[in-house]
Amino acid sequence: MKISLGPQTFLSPVPVMLVGTFDVDRKPNVMAAAWGGLCSSQPPCLAVSVRRSTWTHRALLERGAFTVSLPTRAQAGMADFIGLVSGKAEDKFAALGLTASAGEHVDAPYVAECPVVLELLLRHTLELGSHTQFVGEIMDVKVNRDCLSPDGLPDPVRVDALHYAPLVNEYCALGDFVARAFAVGKTVKRQS
Numbered sequence: 562m563k564i565s566l567g568p569q570t571f572l573s574p575v576p577v578m579l580v581g582t583f584d585v586d587r588k589p590n591v592m593a594a595a596w597g598g599l600c601s602s603q604p605p606c607l608a609v610s611v612r613r614s615t616w617t618h619r620a621l622l623e624r625g626a627f628t629v630s631l632p633t634r635a636q637a638g639m640a641d642f643i644g645l646v647s648g649k650a651e652d653k654f655a656a657l658g659l660t661a662s663a664g665e666h667v668d669a670p671y672v673a674e675c676p677v678v679l680e681l682l683l684r685h686t687l688e689l690g691s692h693t694q695f696v697g698e699i700m701d702v703k704v705n706r707d708c709l710s711p712d713g714l715p716d717p718v719r720v721d722a723l724h725y726a727p728l729v730n731e732y733c734a735l736g737d738f739v740a741r742a743f744a745v746g747k748t749v750k751r752q753s
């Protein structure tokens with residue numbers, strides 16, 4: 562039997578994204594965002610939903626560019642701090658001793674200590690209520706060499722991305738490899 566929880570912001574754990582921007586004074590800033598994800602394949606796009614009250618919201622509109630750095634499970638404390646403190650009040654890169662590397666393709670900084678980084682150009686905004694959705698076109702994906710599988714693609718187990726579980730407010734990590742996508746379904750026996 563299922564228990565109804567009503568209308569809630571729930572999905573199974575989602576990746577924690579660290580959204581990097583240059584603010585009005587060109588100071589690098591970064592915030593944590595869990596509301597968002599991939600939203601188009603061609604062109605490759607990713608959306609993040611950001612509250613108007615954040616320092617990042619203004620920077621996104623002014624710069625039209627952002628990065629997404631993926632923290633690891635070992636970086637949970639750092640990611641949580643980035644989600645608790647505003648860049649309006651404190652330089653989070655300095656406070657955490659992090660390196661703000663300038664994007665190669667977009668006018669936004671990323672967290673060099675994170676193993677995976679996406680560079681994005683802002684293409685669309687959508688007012689949704691509490692949040693504005695910012696849709697960015699992915700201009701590049703950078704991955705630490707030691708997180709690549711032998712075929713040169715990002716290995717999810719090696720990347721070890723930090724995830725956030727809504728409602729229970731917990732951080733968790735991915736488990737093991739389960740099966741190959743777009744393949745294992747072909748072995749299923751139809752019941753009818």
Ligand SMILES: Cc1cc2nc3c(=O)[nH]c(=O)nc-3n(C[C@H](O)[C@H](O)[C@H](O)COP(=O)(O)O)c2cc1C
Pocket residue numbers: 577590591592593594595596597610611612614615616617618640641643644645646647648649692725
């Ligand atoms: C795990 C986690 C996820 C978060 N997700 C979002 C989000 O999706 N959108 C949002 O606007 N704020 C989110 N926040 C809150 C912002 O990161 C927080 O308000 C931050 O201080 C904003 O930084 P800024 O003012 O420097 O932009 C999240 C915080 C945490 C800890």
